[in-house]
Amino acid sequence: MTIKASARRALGATLAIAGLAIGLGAAVPAHAGPTLDKIKERGVIRVGVGSQPGFFSPDANGKWQGFFIDFGRALAVTVFDDPNKVEFTNSSPQQRLPALQAGQFDVLLSGVTQTITRSFKLNFHFGPVVFYDGQGILVKKSLGVTKASDLDGASIGVQSGTTGELNIADFFKKTGKTYKPVVIEDTDTFSQALLSGRVDALTQDSSDLGLRRAAFPNPDDYVLLPERLSKEPLAPAVLGGDDRWLEIVNWTVYATIQAEEFGINSQNVDTFLKSDDPAIKRFLGVDASLGEAIGLDPKFAYNIVKKVGNYGEIFERNLGKSTKIGFDRGLNRLWTQGGLIYSPPFR
Numbered sequence: 486m487t488i489k490a491s492a493r494r495a496l497g498a499t500l501a502i503a504g505l506a507i508g509l510g511a512a513v514p515a516h517a518g519p520t521l522d523k524i525k526e527r528g529v530i531r532v533g534v535g536s537q538p539g540f541f542s543p544d545a546n547g548k549w550q551g552f553f554i555d556f557g558r559a560l561a562v563t564v565f566d567d568p569n570k571v572e573f574t575n576s577s578p579q580q581r582l583p584a585l586q587a588g589q590f591d592v593l594l595s596g597v598t599q600t601i602t603r604s605f606k607l608n609f610h611f612g613p614v615v616f617y618d619g620q621g622i623l624v625k626k627s628l629g630v631t632k633a634s635d636l637d638g639a640s641i642g643v644q645s646g647t648t649g650e651l652n653i654a655d656f657f658k659k660t661g662k663t664y665k666p667v668v669i670e671d672t673d674t675f676s677q678a679l680l681s682g683r684v685d686a687l688t689q690d691s692s693d694l695g696l697r698r699a700a701f702p703n704p705d706d707y708v709l710l711p712e713r714l715s716k717e718p719l720a721p722a723v724l725g726g727d728d729r730w731l732e733i734v735n736w737t738v739y740a741t742i743q744a745e746e747f748g749i750n751s752q753n754v755d756t757f758l759k760s761d762d763p764a765i766k767r768f769l770g771v772d773a774s775l776g777e778a779i780g781l782d783p784k785f786a787y788n789i790v791k792k793v794g795n796y797g798e799i800f801e802r803n804l805g806k807s808t809k810i811g812f813d814r815g816l817n818r819l820w821t822q823g824g825l826i827y828s829p830p831f832r
């Protein structure tokens with residue numbers, strides 16, 4: 486046997502094995518992952534949330550509404566093509582992290598800040614940031630304080646189990662002034678503490694404070710001080726150890742963002758089904774190759790946009806200028822418009 490012939494034979498064998506592997510790869514369904522298996526068996530996704538109207542709250546009919554709720558519904562569309570196959574449970578900031586660790590939730594969509602401690606000590610993995618926030622301080626106007634660095638000796642309510650506890654302590658260490666922390670777990674008691682005069686101020690994610698202020702009987706008696714004490718990137722949190730579930734959460738959020746980047750929304754999505762743009766064809770599943778490759782319904786992004794909407798619609802409907810909350814998009818604008826909201830490519 487010549488060297489050439491044996492090399493040719495070896496190459497042939499390699500190609501045959503490679504061909505077999507490719508063939509097998511195409512025939513074997515993508516591995517579902519333990520969380521997805523459990524969810525499919527149960528028939529519903531379990532999501533831990535809070536209770537601030539605008540972010541998450543049941544409406545008069547008991548149906549959950551809000552910015553974070555819509556991402557839970559989008560996840561239910563990815564998994565079941567049904568935005569209602571999701572169960573929301575209110576849990577305090579103190580209780581929700583241990584509850585995720587204990588497996589009571591498949592995901593937290595409760596304004597959880599991504600931090601290194603939560604990644605390493607709690608074994609949480611975070612999906613894409615859905616809301617870039619920062620910690621603020623809400624004071625009674627009658628206190629006469631216009632900036633946080635003027636606060637001295639004030640009693641400040643802080644919610645237990647939140648990043649707010651450390652941030653406010655850090656802040657006063659830096660200013661060299663004093664404050665009296667009043668640590669409160671229950672979210673209604675927290676608001677009540679300011680309304681009743683038990684504390685001079687509340688500190689929390691500024692979005693949370695904005696939502697509370699909007700719900701107060703006399704919002705104009707309270708002012709959100711201009712400083713932001715911290716970075717609070719709010720992201721979905723899942724328990725580490727199930728990459729596939731994390732990727733489903735990731736790409737569900739990205740689908741809402743990518744749709745906004747393409748200018749596709751719940752009202753016009755059907756007109757885009759006729760688009761000649763290959764990227765849009767892949768995104769909407771008109772070209773099914775992408776969905777087949779990732780083991781999801783090729784139309785999962787189409788279904789999300791059609792049934793829940795794109796990121797901008799989710800923001801505007803729950804928090805935007807047309808609502809009584811009236812938040813600016815701010816950092817939560819698309820990257821193409823000066824914000825930080827960005828989707829990796831669907832290819």
Ligand SMILES: N[C@@H](CCC(=O)N[C@@H](CS)C(=O)NCC(=O)O)C(=O)O
Nearest residue numbers: 535536537578596597598647648672
């Ligand atoms: N982002 C902070 C605070 C979490 C938090 O308190 N989130 C707010 C929503 S942004 C909340 O749950 N508020 C109480 C509630 O809605 O029940 C953290 O991760 O520790």
